[in-house]
Amino acid sequence: NAGVTQTPKFRILKIGQSMTLQCTQDMNHNYMYWYRQDPGMGLKLIYYSVGAGITDKGEVPNGYNVSRSTTEDFPLRLELAAPSQTSVYFCASSIAGGSYNEQFFGPGTRLTVL
Amino acid sequence: DQQVKQNSPSLSVQEGRISILNCDYTNSMFDYFLWYKKYPAEGPTFLISISSIKDKNEDGRFTVFLNKSAKHLSLHIVPSQPGDSAVYFCAASTVKSGNTGKLIFGQGTTLQVKP
Numbered sequence: 373n374a375g376v377t378q379t380p381k382f383r384i385l386k387i388g389q390s391m392t393l394q395c396t397q398d399m400n401h402n403y404m405y406w407y408r409q410d411p412g413m414g415l416k417l418i419y420y421s422v423g424a425g426i427t428d429k430g431e432v433p434n435g436y437n438v439s440r441s442t443t444e445d446f447p448l449r450l451e452l453a454a455p456s457q458t459s460v461y462f463c464a465s466s467i468a469g470g471s472y473n474e475q476f477f478g479p480g481t482r483l484t485v486l
Numbered sequence: 487d488q489q490v491k492q493n494s495p496s497l498s499v500q501e502g503r504i505s506i507l508n509c510d511y512t513n514s515m516f517d518y519f520l521w522y523k524k525y526p527a528e529g530p531t532f533l534i535s536i537s538s539i540k541d542k543n544e545d546g547r548f549t550v551f552l553n554k555s556a557k558h559l560s561l562h563i564v565p566s567q568p569g570d571s572a573v574y575f576c577a578a579s580t581v582k583s584g585n586t587g588k589l590i591f592g593q594g595t596t597l598q599v600k601p
Contacts, residue, residue: 407591412495412593414575414590414594415575415591428586430588462530473587474532475587476531477531480529
């Protein structure tokens with residue numbers, strides 16, 4: 373099992389460019405999450421999904437979009453990159469919702485917007 | 487509004503000694519708390535958790551204590567080992583809010599265990 377994989381590992385974008393951060397899990401987990409971590413800050417939830425075709429906003433959704441067409445994949449889309457989106461992005465998954473189900477994290481994507 | 491706070495950005499301890507990492511929260515609705523550990527260039531991994539119906543949970547060298555009246559929890563690592571050097575995140579959630587599993591994270595504390 374690869375667990376949760378994220379691509380790319382690093383990316384530099386110019387202001388106004390767009391990109392998609394890829395996330396795939398092979399654990400057949402229903403729930404998937406996108407977080408961002410800014411320097412010196414904790415992880416903040418951007419979007420989450422409780423199953424294929426179902427997504428919802430987290431704490432900081434502005435400037436991002438997501439889709440969940442399959443159980444395995446949960447891509448995060450940045451349409452018009454801004455310097456404020458410079459961050460490390462983590463994708464996570466869990467077998468089910470609720471606090472008791474452990475979230476498994478990918479290794480992260482470090483994004484810089486210049 | 488930082489609902490979960492880890493006020494110590496870093497902590498350095500000697501190998502074999504106790505490491506104590508602290509976490510404070512403001513939202514009295516939180517009823518489940520977790521600690522995650524993160525190594526550089528890796529994602530966080532779950533370490534230990536505690537429900538608000540308990541005041542202590544132990545797993546090997548790791549013990550989490552919860553003081554609900556003070557809205558404070560702490561992670562004790564005894565004895566500390568160099569491999570424990572990592573960033574530790576405290577996280578909280580509200581079981582009653584539904585089945586979303588949404589977590590609120592603290593800022594993290596970087597632990598360095600010196601040989």
